[in-house]
Amino acid sequence: MRIGELSKRSGVSPRSLRYYEEQGLLTSSRSEAGQRHYSDAAVQRVSLIRQLFDAGMSSRVIATVLPCVDVPDDLGVAEETFTAMMRERDRIDAAIAHLIETREALDVLIRANSRHRAELSTGPAPVAQPS
Numbered sequence: 830m831r832i833g834e835l836s837k838r839s840g841v842s843p844r845s846l847r848y849y850e851e852q853g854l855l856t857s858s859r860s861e862a863g864q865r866h867y868s869d870a871a872v873q874r875v876s877l878i879r880q881l882f883d884a885g886m887s888s889r890v891i892a893t894v895l896p897c898v899d900v901p902d903d904l905g906v907a908e909e910t911f912t913a914m915m916r917e918r919d920r921i922d923a924a925i926a927h928l929i930e931t932r933e934a935l936d937v938l939i940r941a942n943s944r945h946r947a948e949l950s951t952g953p954a955p956v957a958q959p960s
Contacts, residue, residue: 832857832865839875846875852888854878854895874898890917 836843849855850865855874857865877898881891890913896903897910 830867830869830871832867835867835871835875838872839879841875841879848888849875849878853892854888885921886917 830838832843832846835841835846839846846855846865850857855867855871855878857867857871860866878891878895881894882888886894893913894910896906900906
């Protein structure tokens with residue numbers, strides 16, 4: 830199928846499909862006229878690539894993980910993929926820890942602001958000015 834058909838079937842823009850090829854995540858053959866042609870399996874591959882992007886992985890990490898799909902019976906590839914996935918998990922854990930620290934700091938500020946607002950609202954009533 831051509832790039833437009835793959836785009837329709839996968840829901841991914843032709844621009845993104847070209848990017849996937851540039852990053853080595855997707856392959857195509859070329860016609861004599863230079864048009865890209867994809868196999869039917871490309872639809873599933875694009876779906877997997879989207880899932881990995883949606884999980885927060887970079888194209889570099891995805892390129893490291895995809896060989897496990899391409900060569901599932903190669904122990905060396907499986908080990909490299911496992912190492913890449915563990916590194917990615919560690920990166921995500923560090924990001925989560927940072928977000929939790931940031932949220933806790935914000936909670937301190939929210940509590941302080943809440944106390945301040947409560948003090949302002951229970952302060953002395955404003956004196957009415959004569960007209």
